[in-house]
Amino acid sequence: MMPPLNSLRAFDAAAKYESISRAAEELSVTHTAVSRQVRNLEEWFGTELFHREGRGIRLTHTGQLLRERTRRVFNELSEVGRSFRQRERAGTIIISSLPSIATHWIAPNIGIFTDLHPTIQVQIQYSKLEDQFAYGNFDVLISDHRQEAKGVVSEPLFSRRCQPVCSREYLSANPHLSAPEALLTAKLLHDEHKEGWREWFRKNGHIVHGDIPGNIFQDFSLLYAAVASGQGVALCPVEAFRSQLEIGQLVSLSGIEVHQDKYYSLVRSENPRLIVKQFADWFLARCRGTT
Secondary structure, eight states: OOOOHHHHHHHHHHHHHTOHHHHHHHHTSOHHHHHHHHHHHHHHHTSOSEEEETTEEEEOHHHHHHHHHHHHHHHHHHHHHHHHHHHHOTTEEEEEEOHHHIIIIIHHHHHHHHHHOTTOEEEEEEOOTTOOGGGOSOSEEEESSOOOOTTEEEEEEEEOOEEEEEEHHHHHHOGGGGSGGGGGGSOEEBSSOSHHHHHHHHHTTOOOOSOOOSOBOSSHHHHHHHHHTTSOEEEEETTTTHHHHHTTSEEEOOSOOBOTTOEEEEEEESSOOHHHHHHHHHHHHHHTTOO
């Protein structure tokens, strides 16, 4: 009888770091979700896999034995899957990307790459926040966080630093928004949650209590559409929307930023096929403005 796969993945990540928080970050899920999956696995085996020590965890003897098995099995499955995919699509690259980067960076620029490499066929698909390169059916993953696994390389594309931006038309109708405190009265737009704006106001010396009004959008691609159509002000990753800011389609209202320490990453195999390396090198150079 097979143990639950999701629970094994959560356990494997938690065991690798001996940390529920770092496992949650790697899997792009909540701390609670990882804890629940680990508990489910312990119930399935009928024994503890971790010693709980305050807020920390440490593998039990049984947990160490299981970790050796899961690490070997997941690595072998990854290698088998990757070799099968490579055999079936020798001249094709599959790129899985966050919607905002796929829409505003890959799609507008990919024609340049295929002109340089006309024999290479590129397939672009949207990724999910929880996607992990080691378990995915793609050659390149554009992620919003660094991924650490055996045989995997994560390279920073550009910063995720966010500034308040709006459309030129919205600013023309609301010229007073050039003052930071004026944004407290603006129509604010949010990505998945509202903590970004709360942090931005805190950096400007304004502690916001209670709810912050405004519509919520699942990803920055949707958020961009709302901002560009003049619906309000959003905290947007300025590097992701570099061209829109350069041509004045979007306007930054302040140089004060949040998320300066976070990056988008290009994730690939440590030993990729030549055509995958060619794309990765080209796209990294394109994002960094060196080509």
